[in-house]
Amino acid sequence: MSTETSLLETGLRESTLFRFATAGSVDDGKSTLVGRLLHDSKAILADQLDAVARTSADRGFGGAGATGSQAIDLALLTDGLRAEREQGITIDVAYRYFATDRRSFILADCPGHVQYTKNTVTGASTADAVVVLIDARKGVLEQTRRHLSVLQLLRVAHVIVAVNKIDLVDFSESVFREIEADVQKVARELGLGREDSNTGGIADLFVIPVSALNGDNVVDRSDRTPWYSGPALLEVLETLPAADELESHLESFRFPVQLVIRPQGALAPDAVAAGLDVGAYRDYRAYAGQITEGTVKLGDKVTVLSPGAEPRTTTVIGIDFAGSELAEATAPQSVAIRLADEIDIARGDTIAAAGTVRESSADLYAALAWLSPKPLREGAKVLVKHGTRTVQALVRNVTGKLDLATFKVEAASSLELNDIGNAQLRLAAPLPLENYLHHRRTGAFLVIDPVDGNTLAAGLVKDHPGDHEDERYVI
Amino acid sequence: MSTQITNEDLELSVLETDATETPTAIPALRPDRLSSLDTLESEAIHIIREVVAEFERPALLFSGGKDSVVMLHLATKAFWPGKVPFPVLHVDTGHNFPEVIDFRDRTVERLGLKLVVGSVQEFIDRGELAERADGTRNPLQTVPLLDAIQRNKFDAVFGGGRRDEDKARAKERILSLRDEFGQWDPRNQRPELWNLYNGRHTVGQHVRAFPISNWTELDVWRYIEREGIELPGLYYAHEREVFERDGMWRAVGEVSMPKPHEEVVTKLVRYRTVGDMSCTGAVVSDARTVADVVVEVAASTLTERGATRADDRISEAAMEDRKKDGYF
Numbered sequence: 001m002s003t004e005t006s007l008l009e010t011g012l013r014e015s016t017l018f019r020f021a022t023a024g025s026v027d028d029g030k031s032t033l034v035g036r037l038l039h040d041s042k043a044i045l046a047d048q049l050d051a052v053a054r055t056s057a058d059r060g061f062g063g064a065g066a067t068g069s070q071a072i073d074l075a076l077l078t079d080g081l082r083a084e085r086e087q088g089i090t091i092d093v094a095y096r097y098f099a100t101d102r103r104s105f106i107l108a109d110c111p112g113h114v115q116y117t118k119n120t121v122t123g124a125s126t127a128d129a130v131v132v133l134i135d136a137r138k139g140v141l142e143q144t145r146r147h148l149s150v151l152q153l154l155r156v157a158h159v160i161v162a163v164n165k166i167d168l169v170d171f172s173e174s175v176f177r178e179i180e181a182d183v184q185k186v187a188r189e190l191g192l193g194r195e196d197s198n199t200g201g202i203a204d205l206f207v208i209p210v211s212a213l214n215g216d217n218v219v220d221r222s223d224r225t226p227w228y229s230g231p232a233l234l235e236v237l238e239t240l241p242a243a244d245e246l247e248s249h250l251e252s253f254r255f256p257v258q259l260v261i262r263p264q265g266a267l268a269p270d271a272v273a274a275g276l277d278v279g280a281y282r283d284y285r286a287y288a289g290q291i292t293e294g295t296v297k298l299g300d301k302v303t304v305l306s307p308g309a310e311p312r313t314t315t316v317i318g319i320d321f322a323g324s325e326l327a328e329a330t331a332p333q334s335v336a337i338r339l340a341d342e343i344d345i346a347r348g349d350t351i352a353a354a355g356t357v358r359e360s361s362a363d364l365y366a367a368l369a370w371l372s373p374k375p376l377r378e379g380a381k382v383l384v385k386h387g388t389r390t391v392q393a394l395v396r397n398v399t400g401k402l403d404l405a406t407f408k409v410e411a412a413s414s415l416e417l418n419d420i421g422n423a424q425l426r427l428a429a430p431l432p433l434e435n436y437l438h439h440r441r442t443g444a445f446l447v448i449d450p451v452d453g454n455t456l457a458a459g460l461v462k463d464h465p466g467d468h469e470d471e472r473y474v475i
Numbered sequence: 476m477s478t479q480i481t482n483e484d485l486e487l488s489v490l491e492t493d494a495t496e497t498p499t500a501i502p503a504l505r506p507d508r509l510s511s512l513d514t515l516e517s518e519a520i521h522i523i524r525e526v527v528a529e530f531e532r533p534a535l536l537f538s539g540g541k542d543s544v545v546m547l548h549l550a551t552k553a554f555w556p557g558k559v560p561f562p563v564l565h566v567d568t569g570h571n572f573p574e575v576i577d578f579r580d581r582t583v584e585r586l587g588l589k590l591v592v593g594s595v596q597e598f599i600d601r602g603e604l605a606e607r608a609d610g611t612r613n614p615l616q617t618v619p620l621l622d623a624i625q626r627n628k629f630d631a632v633f634g635g636g637r638r639d640e641d642k643a644r645a646k647e648r649i650l651s652l653r654d655e656f657g658q659w660d661p662r663n664q665r666p667e668l669w670n671l672y673n674g675r676h677t678v679g680q681h682v683r684a685f686p687i688s689n690w691t692e693l694d695v696w697r698y699i700e701r702e703g704i705e706l707p708g709l710y711y712a713h714e715r716e717v718f719e720r721d722g723m724w725r726a727v728g729e730v731s732m733p734k735p736h737e738e739v740v741t742k743l744v745r746y747r748t749v750g751d752m753s754c755t756g757a758v759v760s761d762a763r764t765v766a767d768v769v770v771e772v773a774a775s776t777l778t779e780r781g782a783t784r785a786d787d788r789i790s791e792a793a794m795e796d797r798k799k800d801g802y803f
Contacts, residue, residue, distance in 0.1 A: 017511035092664060094645045095638045097691045104511040106689055122666040245508055258524040263557035269587040271556050281556050288553070290521040290670065322552035332670075333509065334520040334553070347528050371666050385671055388528070444669045453675030455665045 015099060018242050021108040021123030023116075023147045024133030029164045033133060033212035034096065034109050035074030037234065040219040041098045074212070093123050102238045116143065117404075117418035120150045121369045121458050125444070128242040129158035131233070136169045136209070140182040146404040148183075152190040153367060153402075153420065153460065155440055157243045159192060160206045160236055166225065167211040173227040180207045189407055204240070208233055243440065244331050251331075252356035253294035253302070254442050256387030257287045257349045261336050271323065286320055286336035287345055289388070292441035294353060296337070297328040301354035304343055307389075307429040313354050315340040331441075348389030350432050350442075360430035361464070364393065367402075367436075368423050368447060369458040370415040376423070376447075377414050382456065383448040384427060390448070392428040399424060415457075422462070436460035512698055519546075519686035520553040521670060522649060523633070526684045527553075527560055529674045530631040533684075534591065534624075537563035539575040539582070540749045541706055542635025545687060545695055548704050550633075551586065562589035564632065566620045568612040568751045569596035570730045575749055578707040591627055593619035610730070611754040621657045624681055631674065631682045639691045649688050655679040692747075696772050700765045712745045712763045723756025747772075 024030040039049075049072070056073040096107040108123035110116075124130050132147050134140060144161075151159050161183050169175040186192075187205050208217055209225050210233060216222035217232045231239070262285045272278060296302070300316045318338030319326040329335045337351060345351075364384070370376055376395060384393045401412035401421040415421045436443030439461075447457035509517070526533050535550065537543045550559045565579060583590045595615050598604040604615050624632060638645045648664050650672045665673055674682050687695070699706065717724040717740060718733040724744055725731050730753050733739055744757035745768070762768040 017514040092646045097639045125668040259528045268558050322555040334517040446671050455673045458668045
């Protein structure tokens with residue numbers, strides 16, 4: 001009781017949000033690790049624990065190998081839907097929540113076996129960090145290479161490799177060091193963890209020996225790994241900067257317009273009752289959206305990008321948020337922006353820091369992570385959703401497919417579920433595309449099936465051939 | 476090859492993949508970083524605006540419960556100084572707490588909103604729904620809900636569902652596609668990537684939108700405190716005549732009468748969730764103010780549904796089953 005109360009008093013109110021994902025299979029002990037994090041950070045409440053304890057006992061857990069009579073199967077804490085239990089599989093990404101006094105965490109728990117690319121891409125797209133699990137008895141497997149490859153592609157800011165079940169190799173330093181060296185070798189091949197990037201996508205790489213079952217180096221440092229002097233997993237998660245912190249001060253302001261707020265007399269009755277000056281707001285007009293990158297200040301020069309129109313430059317005269325006027329705002333804040341000049345602006349247009357955007361383009365070169373059972377064929381007509389705009393697009397050609405195990409691009413003319421490949425698309429209207437390598441938000445898009453509306457692929461914008469392209473960006 | 480470096484009080488094992496031996500230090504946290512509540516608020520407002528921009532006829536499910544009150548508050552912020560540009564929808568079980576209905580009506584009036592009511596009682600009276608043996612009406616809400624959605628041609632319905640509430644909700648999308656029968660198919664969900672939401676749907680389909688998916692119960696209460704949001708009074712400690720059933724304190728009322736062996740006592744209680752009187756229990760509490768409640772929730776050892784919802788105790792997969800049938 002006292003710990004929770006003190007946690008509240010020591011600044012939970014001002015805690016920051018950190019999103020991370022886990023990648024790995026049940027066999028790696030992922031569910032146990034997630035259960036351990038939730039359990040040891042006291043995110044599991046008594047009624048949930050009781051239910052898990054009952055089920056653990058029913059299933060005979062706590063027999064050989066477990067310590068104490070209160071042993072519970074931590075993996076059950078993340079037990080999913082009945083549909084999953086019946087089939088013994090995990091269907092989908094599950095989101096879980098816990099907090100320490102420094103941070104609130106959102107954990108995207110991604111199943112490893114089925115559709116691992118789809119799930120890892122989904123979880124990693126919003127993650128500040130991803131925890132990849134390795135079984136200490138098995139070392140780096142093909143699946144590990146695939147996971148790391150996807151994380152590199154998605155430019156996840158921090159990658160943490162948890163070498164789990166270290167207790168089952170007798171806390172052996174040499175086993176750990178060997179796996180650590182293998183991870184490092186894969187990372188070098190992929191260009192993960194390189195420091196020369198000034199894009200903000202600084203991919204830190206940490207390797208930590210853990211035992212999820214016993215809690216070694218998960219929340220607290222273990223004295224059974226004296227040869228490891230680094231931090232426990234939770235310490236790393238509590239300390240790493242979120243992607244927005246790394247990026248927003250490096251990047252230029254980008255603001256896709258969601259909608260225009262123009263009440264024209266239909267003012268909110270509660271605001272009027274609270275004394276809003278009706279006359280002053282009669283001609284109110286502001287552009288609502290979420291800042292995707294960078295910072296905007298009052299008086300900043302901005303360029304408005306609309307398809308089919310010349311870029312127009314004007315000045316920011318107001319940054320509004322529900323009755324407050326802000327002097328500046330930064331990603332990922334949702335605000336409404338007022339501009340000095342009367343410009344025709346609609347949903348789908350982008351407001352950007354003046355002088356920082358290239359011309360919009362109708363030619364889209366991209367890496368696609370294909371997430372649908374319906375394969376991609378050349379000549380297909382699709383929809384592309386980028387920022388707040390959706391346009392029709394023609395798939396001109398597929399130029400290659402990444403072998404996630406060897407990291408080599410091979411020839412391909414179609415993409416199937418869980419494939420990652422390169423393609424060239426022609427858009428029905430030009431979009432302000434930016435290289436994903438430098439812009440995790442404005443470089444991302446969805447490919448949507450125009451027939452049933454399903455999401456077909458996660459798209460990452462690449463530079464046009466012939467433009468300078470970063471050689472690390474292999475696909 | 477690994478380098479041990481010291482970063483203040485924290486030692487980190489950082490792998491060098493470069494030939495140069497420059498250690499990577501963790502950059503300092505920026506002091507001006509948004510708080511977790513600010514980040515969650517911005518995310519929710521972005522989602523609300525996306526749905527309003529991309530759908531023809533959205534509506535917000537509004538029960539007067541704290542999550543729906545927070546949703547409505549977020550909507551007023553998203554469109555300030557304009558009015559909230561959609562109606563609110565209430566599925567009335569007929570077993571509501573009178574003070575919650577009163578709160579609902581005052582709120583709708585204050586914000587100048589249109590209120591659409593789907594009535595479980597009317598369906599029962601017409602013989603289209605049957606009262607359950609246990610008297611619980613929460614599971615009966617699905618039919619009037621779908622009826623109201625179809626009759627009003629709503630193509631998107633906002634709900635205050637949160638992923639921390641239940642393991643079925645933990646796998647729910649922020650935009651959740653539903654078929655003509657309102658069914659949720661967990662095996663066939665669209666991947667949700669970055670902050671790009673895909674709301675495309677065909678005729679007959681609609682979307683349930685959950686902008687506060689990523690909030691926890693504690694986040695909701697901290698936000699209510701921070702924003703000074705008014706709630707129905709029964710969320711705060713008050714004296715009430717109650718009796719004990721299934722380990723929960725039930726209010727004495729027309730639709731929840733004690734059986735002869737159930738002793739009625741007066742206790743200082745409050746509600747953690749506000750739903751159907753017939754299945755919502757009170758908790759013994761002396762938290763009379765929002766600040767008291769924040770402290771109480773932070774220290775709570777029970778989940779809000781586990782503590783107060785009889786309908787979620789029916790089976791281990793109660794919520795999963797209801798959701799598949801079109802429930803929120």
